[in-house]
Amino acid sequence: MKKFMPPIILAVLCFLPLVGLSSYAMHILVLVIMWSIIGMGWNLLGGYCGQVSFGHAAFFGMGAYSSGLLYYHFGISGWWGLLVSIPVLTITSLVIGFICLRLRGAYFALATLALGEVLRVTAENLVKFTQGDLGILIKQRTWVEKTWYFYVILLLAAGSFLLVKKVMESKLGYYFVAIREDQDAANSLGINTTLYKTIALCLSGVLTGMAGAFYMNYMGYIDPTTVFPLYDISIVTVMVVMVGGVATYWGPVIGALIMVFLAEVIRSMPKIGAAHQTLFGILLIFIIIFLPNGIVGDFRKITGLFKPRGALK
């Protein structure tokens, strides 16, 4: 049963656009799938390898800008950004890894948080290269309808899901988890912790960056505050995985679904709409206290709540 879940869900999603959903519904779906890719990327590094990053906006923004700048400076289609973002993000990750991966735990998290902000300020100020706060606009979007965007992001998500699964079932996966559980022990068991943490960071950065490159093409406009923000990207990425389930295959997908819908619902409510960040904060506190492993990780705990009391023992 479990084995057939991914292809079944993929097949259902493939047919969804044919039902004739509204443009708004398709937009939400595209966002959910995009966020699950970012979540999967973060999960590789933060969930499996235990290196919690608060700066994934750095990768997202680098991906978005590598796509946008290709279009702006060379006049070629922004879709090339999907390919170009792979080497760009690998190099970015190597540089970030060289600086940050020597730090552990909270210090690593703080360093990544700072790096995301550094990149935002850099993009704002390199006006000649990035247009600064004016942002980059793709004058003619590839498709008017959302359908093809949906299929592109769905393909990317399916690829990411498969990649994460393959990685986690291989030697890399075992090493990542060994590093998460105890770096010193892993090191003395023959695992080159620096090397494998760097690999995790590169994979994570590339997945997040590709989502960023897609975002550029999908939205048609980016500026530093929309693709490098601390709250709207970096923190929400952490929340997607925390809510869905850290170190689970489906956690980022479920998390993305919940977070995107919640954001839409709360924002559309009169009066409390402006307070959606506050409500997200409260939600995060509840998740950490009651479902520390997220919805997927603590699924038994949730179903247990609905069973009659006597059935527990």
Place this chain on the structure above:
Amino acid sequence: MSLLQIQHVSKRFGGLAALTDVSYSVEKGKILGLIGPNGAGKTTLFNVVNGFYPPTKGEVLFKEERISHLQPYQICKRGVGRTFQVVRPLQRMTVLDNVIASAFLRAKDKAGAERIALDALQFTGLYDDRSLVSKSLPLGKRKKLEIARALATQPEMLLLDESFAGLNPFEQNELIDIIRKVKAKGITIMIIEHHMKVIMSLSDQVVVLNYGEKIAEGTPKEIGNNPLVIEAYLGEAERA
């Protein structure tokens, strides 16, 4: 032939001399017991051999090659495995996955790693517990898991840091049997231990540290009669 040579090793942490000019060697295929009162520098010496700390002075040679100043994972790759005093299994992994993670060091693929891991589990008597989550194991089994993980890296030399602490007599005897079996496989062992019964029955050679200095070396019998050792453990005769 000596497999491991510790040559004039000193280790200082700021003003604290944790080890001062310690030299001895471990013969291939033998068990060397490392004893000494608390704070004598035994674990520090392990950390130097294992690569966590570079020595301030002196060198460590393994198979005639200088291994001090290498990283722990490189030293492990050259054939030195170790366990920790505070047991550190990868908590949220199953027993088998724990051992597979370290078996990948010598295996080409996952099937190979699994084979090595299952062998190591059979060897340490943990085969039946292989699908349990490591967190749920009792202390005695966690200590065995530590040894299984180290064995899965297929070492030529094993460093055991207080593997017997906190075990009941039954578990102690089981572990003694396992260590004898490890020795029979031709693996050289250096062991830190407080239980004199264990040290005296297992070791071929004993080294005694006190305040970071080597105060005695010899067979278990010689050590048992050495006045310096008795003094280090029981205090000077006049004061007693």
